[in-house]
Amino acid sequence: MTQTVLPLLIFLFPLAYSPGPGNLFFAANGARFGLRATLPANAGYHVATWVVTVGIGLGFSAMLDTVPALFRWIGVFGALYVLWLALGILRAGITPDKVAARSAGWWDGAILLLLNPKAYVIIGLMFSQFLASDADHRFGLVLLIASVFTLNNLLAFLLWTIAGDRLARGFRNPAQARWLTLAIGGVLALVGVWMLRNGLVG
Known part of the structure; x- marks a missing residue:
């Protein structure tokens, strides 16, 4: 188990x-x-992460190989969804009243994972490195890899969320807080544009 988990964590850290x-x-x-x-x-994203990772580990990736256009369309719809989320964040920055702005819910997190092509690439690459073709007890190994991947990803997201929360606390002035939200929403929008370009051109 240690022979798989430690190299896997090292592999996943920069990703x-x-x-x-x-x-x-x-x-x-x-x-x-x-x-x-x-x-x-966060819960929605990572429940979906675990389910999708297990599915890919047990053979879902074969469908992506058979229908390569499916991966491209996932990328395009994922980019559009990220842009839609960025628009919501930008609107929240413009709106001074928190009641009018809505935080993301369970399904927002799940859909974000399902339409994130980067996740599929990482998961496929991860299994290509850590799931040997002749491995015994493959089902258990898939569950182990999926669980380590999901928990590590959850920790990363929590750290990024805490960083955003702490950063915002330094902007106690409502006007400054709105500018911070607009800046982060703008960066997310740029990520969405980059994803859309890759999905359409790549």
């Missing part, structure tokens, strides 16, 4: 903790609404 659509989305929501309000979306 999980670097800026990406998920990390920036939760950092923005943490800055706007605080850590506690992001927990339902």
Whole structure:
């Protein structure tokens, strides 16, 4: 078990903790609404992460190989969804009243994972490295890898959310807080545009 978990964590560290659509989305929501309000979306994202990871580990990736256009469409719809989320964050920054702004919910988190092509690439690459073709007890190994991947990702998202929350606390002035939210929402929008360009051109 240690022979799999430790190399897997080393492999995942730069992928999980670097800026990406998920990390920036939760950092923005943490800055706007605080850590506690992001927990339902975080739960939705990571329940979906575990289910999708197990599915890919047990053969879902074969469907992506058979229908390569499916991956491209996932990327396009994922980019559009990230842009839609960024628009909501930007609107929250413009709106001074927190009642008018809504924090992300369970389904927002789940959909964000399902439409995140970066997640599929990482999961596929991870299994190509850590799931040997002749491995005994493959089902148990898939469950172990999926669980380690999900928990590590959850920790990364919580750290990014806390960072957003702490950053926002330094902007106690409402006007400053709105500018911070607009800045983070703008960065997330740029990520969405980059994802859309890759999905359409790549």
